[in-house]
Amino acid sequence: MRIKKLELIRYGKFSDETVDFPHSEHDFHFVVGPNEAGKSTIKTAISELLFGMPHSSSLDFVHHQSELRLGATLESDERSLVYHRSKARKAPLSTSAGEALPADALAPFLGTADKAFFEQMYCLDHTALIRGGQNILDASSDVGQVLFQSAAGIASLGRIRDSLAEEADGLWAKRRSGDRAYYIAQKQLDDASADLKAAMVRTSAWRMAHSAVEDAEARKQAEEIKHGELERKRSLLERIRRVAPHLSVWREKAGELRTLDEVVDLPADAEATLQNALTKLAAAESALKVHAESAEQLQAEVDGLSVDHALLSLQKEIQDLEGTRHRCGNHEQEIARLEQEVALLLREVADECAELGWPDDEQGARESLPGSLALQTVSSLMLNRGKLELAALKAEQSVEEQLADIEALNKKLAAVPCTEIPSGLQVSLRAAQKYRDTQSTQRRLEDARRDAEHALNESLATLGKWTRPVSELKSMTLPSTERISLLRAERQELLSRVKLARDRVDEAQEVACVSSSELDEFVQAHLVVTSDQVQDARGARDAAWSAIKSGEVPLASGATKFEDTMRAADDLSDLQVGSVTEATQLLVLKKRVASEKDALVRHKRNLSDGEAGLVQFDAAWDALVAA
Missing domain, CATH: 4.10.910 (30s ribosomal protein s13; domain 2)
Known part of the structure; x- marks a missing residue:
């Protein structure tokens, strides 16, 4: 017996589906499909189709129990049978037309096989294999007993099975237990799931947190603005605090001066000069005394010295050690x-x-500390922000210019009187518009004429001696066609290189011009303070203070300059802190302008080389023509 066709009319998840098993050379069919595709359903359908459906089927999740129906076409020798099977009690077998068939209609095809034999021999699945292996170990079934008796010498398999059963019981059982591995792992999974659920953030909570962060950012920006204002006030008050003691001293001295009688007017720096002179005199006297004592001591030491020539030979090493001592003296x-x-x-x-x-x-x-990728991302975002700000500024300027132009045109349009223009005049005006720019047309035609004359003269000059009469030309020896083709191809290649180089030079000049314009516009639109400017301002401040400290500049005349330089250095430092982004953008623009200028120089060099090669080739061609 063989099954030619299986019909899943209403069975499981199938409805009106057909599985064909056509004849083939080996007549052996594989049914392959992913999980839940219906392979086990087809196996069960074949068993129930041949031996009947149970009273309660588990395959009624789509169709009702009473509506389950199967069909098949069976073949045996030269006989065949097409029938359907349902769950009807009186006539479960019927033809495809609905006519009842006798209960033994399948006997010629099944012979003596029953459902148990058929499922044991032809309907093996994972559960049946496990059950068969258990029967072999227990020797509970006929087949198990035969196999167990034929395998003499394996009496220890029972103990092994018991140990495996004990181990399986320690892993899992139907009754829940806290010491079984499965339930321990299940508890860990439940705890992990609960932790995961507790750690998950709801959308509403995230939105509330995000809104809170945005509010905090806004408050932070407002506080930063307030902090900047307070910082500027603090800087002003700090400068006032530094100047206030000197102002108090000046007021006291001015009051003392007013209490004095009429005195001789001295120069403004007389006191400083006197103090400086007294200080220098005291220092000179002290130095003189010290030097005199040192000279006497040294003379006494020289008188008592004995020259050690061996020690003198080590003069360089001693000097090196002395230098090291001086360097490490204050370590x-x-x-x-x-x-x-x-x-x-x-x-x-x-x-x-x-x-x-x-x-x-x-x-x-x-x-x-953030990684290099985060720092690079921040730098890239800062650069993109600068570019977008510059583009937005340009767009705003362009919009303002266009709006101004539109307003001017609207004013002109409003000033034009509204009169009816005849249609003939309109046609004539459109026809005359083509000739309104005659001067440019004449210039264009004149330029074309000059270009044509220039090309003609160049062509005649290129011919050289080939412009002679025909009789002389016939008597001349012509170069071969292959050589002329090679020379023409070589010159065409040189011309292509020159043209490409000239195009690249033009493109590089345009790009460099655009970049320079962007740099100029950026410098004009932003007040960028660089580190060099801050260092120069601080250097000027330190120089003014050093001049006052050393006495080169009097305090009265140098204080104003020092105050101005200090204020300028502080202002530049404050501006530098506020223009870090603009400074970064300015540096990037300068680097890009320098790179584009280098590229322009390189393209110009390539153009010069190409033009030199073309001139050299033309010279060789002229020499060939003149030969």
């Missing part, structure tokens, strides 16, 4: 100073970490 103070600077820097780092919410220790701060 303890230098180490203490450096330790203080390190401690100060660590405190500054701790303060910055506290503001950022990072750990205040050095190791924690190092671990909290």
Whole structure:
């Protein structure tokens, strides 16, 4: 018997589906499909189709129990049978037309096989294999007993099975137990699921947190603005505080001067000059006394010296050691100073970490530093922001210009009187518009004429001696066609290279011009303070203070300049802090302009080389023509 066709009319998840098993050379069919495709359903359908459906089927999740129906076409020798099977009690077998068939209609095809034999021999699945293996070990079935008796010498398999059963019971059982591995893992899974659910953030909570962050950012920006204003006020008050003591002293001295009688007017720097002279005199007397004592001591030491020539031979080493001694003379103070600077820097780092919410220790701060990718992303975002700001500024300027042009045109249009223009005049005006720019047309035609004459003269000049009479030309020896083709191809290649180089030069000039314009517009639109400007301002401030400190410039005349330079340095420093983004954009623009200028020089060099090669080729061609 063989099954030619299986009809899943209403069975399981299938409705009016057909599975054909056509004849083939080996007549062996594989049914392959993914999980839940219906392979097990087809196996069960074949068993129930041949031996009947149970009273309660588990395959009624789509169709009702009473509506389940199967069909098949069976073949045996030269007989065949087409029938349907349903769950009807009186006539479960019927033809495809609905006519009842006798209960033994399948006997010629099934023979003596029953459902148990058929399922044991032809309907094996995972559950049946497990059950068969258990029967072999238990020897509970006929087949199991035969196999067990034929396998003499394996009596220990029972103990092995018991140990495996015990181990399986320790892993899992139907009754829940806290010491079984499955339920322990299930508890861990439930705990992990609960933790995951507790850690998940709802959309509403995230939106509320995001809104809170945005509000905090807005408040932070407002506080930063207030902080900047207070910082500027503090800087002003700090400068007033530094000047106030000097102003008080000046007022006291002015009051004392007013209480004095009429005195001789001295120069404004007389006191400073006197003090300076007294200081120098005291220093000179002290130095003279010290030098005299030192001279006497040295003379006494020289008188008592005995020359050690061996020691003199080590003069260079001694001088090197002396230099080392001088360099290391203050090493303890230098180490203490450096330790203080390190401690100060660590405190500054701790303060910055506290503001950022990072750990205040050095190791924690190092671990909290963003990676190079984050820094690169921030730099890229800063550059993109600068470009977008510059583009927005240009767009606003362009919009303002266009609006101004539109307003001017509207005014002109409003001033034009509204009169009816005849249609003939309109036609004549459109026809005359083609000739309104005759001068440019004449210039264009004149340029075309000159270009044609120039091309003609160049062509005649290129011919050289080939412009002679025909009789002389016939008597001349012509170069071969292959050589002329090669020379023409070579010159065409040189012309292409020159043209390409000229195009690249033009493109590079245009790009460089655009970049230079962007740089100029950026410099005009932004007040960018660079580190060099700040260093120069601080240098001027330090120079003014050094001049006052050394006495080169009097305090009265140098104080104003020092105050101005100090104020300028502080203002530039404040502006530099506020223009970090613009400074970065300016540096990028300058680098891009420099790179584009280098590219322009390189393209110009290539153009010069190409033109030189073309001139050299033309010279060789002229020499060939003249030969």
